[in-house]
Amino acid sequence: MDRADLVRLRRARDRMDREYTEPLDVPALARDALMSPGHFSRSFRAAFGETPYSYLMTRRIERATALLRRGDLSVTEVCMAVGCSSLGSFSSRFTELMGESPSAYRARDHAGLAGLPACVAKIATRPVRAKEAGPSVS
Structure with a gap:
């Protein structure tokens, strides 16, 4: 995974931390990260050890x-x-x-x-x- 992808994934994670009360979904987060929803989910899990949904629910x-x-x-x-x-x-x-x-x-x-x-x-x-x-x- 390249550095630019990690930066975009961190921004998506930071958005989940800030906007956890909002209705967030993988397609919207993936758009923000300039990735397809599938690629975003796989990359997020590879980078942070859990799926975007799991991360958001834990927060x-x-x-x-x-x-x-x-x-x-x-x-x-x-x-x-x-x-x-x-x-x-x-x-x-x-x-x-x-x-x-x-x-x-x-x-x-x-x-x-x-x-x-x-x-x-x-x-x-x-x-x-x-x-x-x-x-x-x-």
């Missing part, structure tokens, strides 16, 4: 965890606030990444994160696919 779930920790929004409101249009897809992806449902995550005690700087809390709560996390060591 949305990452933002959703912060909103759910606050506790003042319902799961449906959080789903819509992060740009998801389907509560079922949102809940399935959330459960896959976080290992528990959005409702269970929202109900859990998050007081331990209260005194942490936002940048540290973000790292501590970063979504990791539950099946990739592996067994925990006690």
Whole structure:
């Protein structure tokens, strides 16, 4: 992959980071990157290790965890606030990444994160696919 392609892919990734609440799709992102949708998806996965859709949903779930920790929004409101249009897809992806449902995550005690700087809390709560996390060591 040449340097120009990497620059365009990074711009598309940055757009997903900025506009995660917007309805983004692969054809639109591919147009911005001056690539066909298929080439864009393959190149994105080769460069960043996941598909564009997976990357976008991970960013949305990452933002959703912060909103759910606050506790003042319902799961449906959080789903819509992060740009998801389907509560079922949102809940399935959330459960896959976080290992528990959005409702269970929202109900859990998050007081331990209260005194942490936002940048540290973000790292501590970063979504990791539950099946990739592996067994925990006690």
